Amino acid sequence: MKTQSAKELVPRFFEKTAHTYDKIVNLTTFGKDKYWKKEIIKKVPNCSSVLDLACGTGILTFQIAKKLPDAKILGVDITESYLEIARKKLKHYQKISFLCQDAEKLNLGQKFDCITSSYIPKYCNAEALIKMCLNHLNPGGKIILHDFTCPKNKIVRSLWNLYFVVLHLAGFLLPNWEDVFVELPKLIRETRWLDDYEDTMKKYGLQVDKQSLTLYTSSILTGIKKI
Numbered sequence: 001m002k003t004q005s006a007k008e009l010v011p012r013f014f015e016k017t018a019h020t021y022d023k024i025v026n027l028t029t030f031g032k033d034k035y036w037k038k039e040i041i042k043k044v045p046n047c048s049s050v051l052d053l054a055c056g057t058g059i060l061t062f063q064i065a066k067k068l069p070d071a072k073i074l075g076v077d078i079t080e081s082y083l084e085i086a087r088k089k090l091k092h093y094q095k096i097s098f099l100c101q102d103a104e105k106l107n108l109g110q111k112f113d114c115i116t117s118s119y120i121p122k123y124c125n126a127e128a129l130i131k132m133c134l135n136h137l138n139p140g141g142k143i144i145l146h147d148f149t150c151p152k153n154k155i156v157r158s159l160w161n162l163y164f165v166v167l168h169l170a171g172f173l174l175p176n177w178e179d180v181f182v183e184l185p186k187l188i189r190e191t192r193w194l195d196d197y198e199d200t201m202k203k204y205g206l207q208v209d210k211q212s213l214t215l216y217t218s219s220i221l222t223g224i225k226k227i
């Protein structure tokens with residue numbers, strides 16, 4: 001799938017799903033989303049500013065704030081209804097703010113020590129996103145990208161395919177999620193995000209590291225900007 005068509009899926013996937021997102025992501029990943037977020041958090045360095053791209057309802061953003069209570073944190077997302085849910089959770093987190101913008105086109109005129117994102121890479125163009133990240137990253141800063149990957153092992157992949165057939169049927173009961181349940185597996189099968197972003201990070205001189213999670217059903221890619 002070309003990047004453009006992946007990006008076109010974003011309004012279809014996210015315009016009607018904000019209110020149920022937190023429950024659905026936990027249920028449909030069998031709680032693995034929580035484990036994956038913990039692995040992301042382990043990689044967030046002790047630092048004073050973090051930009052969380054495609055922050056959605058703020059699941060990862062608030063976990064970063066718990067780890068770094070004194071850090072300035074900015075969550076950016078393209079879907080206002082997701083940010084509305086995130087803002088409702090703000091309460092006493094004074095150091096978090098949220099902004100509705102396209103991450104690929106971000107031009108904030110400020111730099112951060114760390115840039116995180118869970119589930120954005122497959123929707124974006126690697127070159128555009130990494131260039132934007134580099135413009136917003138301090139020297140020595142770290143980019144942490146996480147997303148789904150298609151399992152390589154044949155048996156695991158068969159079970160993974162079967163699971164999405166079941167999820168497709170569940171879409172009849174949850175009509176707001178039907179587009180996601182039907183089209184997400186195709187998007188994950190076809191995306192080359194991990195290779196594309198790794199190659200792009202290397203091209204721009206970042207020090208790159210990869211971790212596959214839960215039988216390669218998702219992966220984390222990190223890149224450190226040299227000082």
Ligand SMILES: C[S@@+](CC[C@H](N)C(=O)[O-])C[C@H]1O[C@@H](n2cnc3c(N)ncnc32)[C@H](O)[C@@H]1O
Nearest residue numbers: 054055056059077078079082102103118119123
């Ligand atoms: C599956 S949600 C993930 C939310 C959150 N990161 C989490 O892990 O719970 C994906 C989010 O990516 C956002 N998104 C997709 N493309 C984006 C872009 N180009 N710029 C900003 N946000 C984007 C969507 O609006 C949606 O809220």
